[in-house]
Ligand code: SF4
């Protein structure tokens with residue numbers, strides 16, 4: 001007995017509509033930046049590509065020099081398991097612009113969402129003050145003791161940030177943790193993190209550290225003060241649910257040209273959790289949905305067969 005495409009589609013539409021309805025009814029709560037969220041503001045128009053930040057990042061994080069086939073040659077061209085921070089250049093004819101790449105410390109990170117062991121987590125997650133406000137800096141930290149090396153985080157990250165130590169006997173994930181080790185563990189909030197090494201090293205203040213709120217205000221101030229200098233946008237204010245590292249780019253330069261992905265305002269963590277959790281809500285399991293789908297297909301099939309027989313009898 002063959003099932004017509006029309007029957008199958010009807011069943012799929014029923015199951016899909018049920019899933020969508022449940023999903024809409026129970027949309028996952030939007031994750032807002034916490035009041036003490038800290039991050040960096042990178043202004044591409046100030047960057048001269050000196051790469052002092054790359055070198056200082058390696059020193060501060062005790063990362064080895066990159067090796068090429070010819071030997072030690074520390075001029076990495078991309079993030080890797082020895083390089084948590086990189087400066088790249090975009091060129092088109094006479095025009096050029098620098099860009100910095102490291103972890104974006106997403107407000108609602110997909111790497112955290114997919115990490116089944118909780119090895120990747122936001123600093124302060126789950127903590128609230130007496131007024132109910134979320135606590136912590138929201139910096140995305142990595143706990144090597146609980147990581148099982150599944151590399152889901154690598155697949156989930158839209159910015160292609162987490163790197164894997166392929167050549168180590170017990171490989172770990174490597175990514176920027178906003179120089180957490182330079183902070184004071186006894187302090188809380190923004191004070192728990194000292195000035196990250198890349199910000200301290202930059203001779204142009206092209207990358208600066210601070211509370212996300214203050215960095216956003218500073219980015220807006222720069223755009224208003226000198227609108228002809230910039231492309232008028234702040235990358236990370238909304239993209240992918242927002243990031244704690246924000247970017248400014250020069251006039252006539254798009255963030256896409258600087259290698260930043262074009263992302264919707266909803267974070268991919270929110271989207272994927274909403275879709276995957278929806279069928280389980282209100283006791284509706286996927287099996288129940290597939291059962292409903294099978295019932296509709298069978299009923300439509302019977303109707304089709306009846307009308308076919310009816311037609312034959314004419
Ligand atoms: S940029 Fe990637 S690794 Fe960093 S917090 Fe966002 S999802 Fe995670």
Ligand code: SF4
Nearest residue numbers: 057085176179196198
């Ligand atoms: S914050 Fe620290 S680890 Fe992150 S890019 Fe800057 S120097 Fe490197």
Ligand code: SF4
Nearest residue numbers: 047048050051053202
């Ligand atoms: S140190 Fe500052 S100016 Fe030099 S490459 Fe890094 S961000 Fe650009």
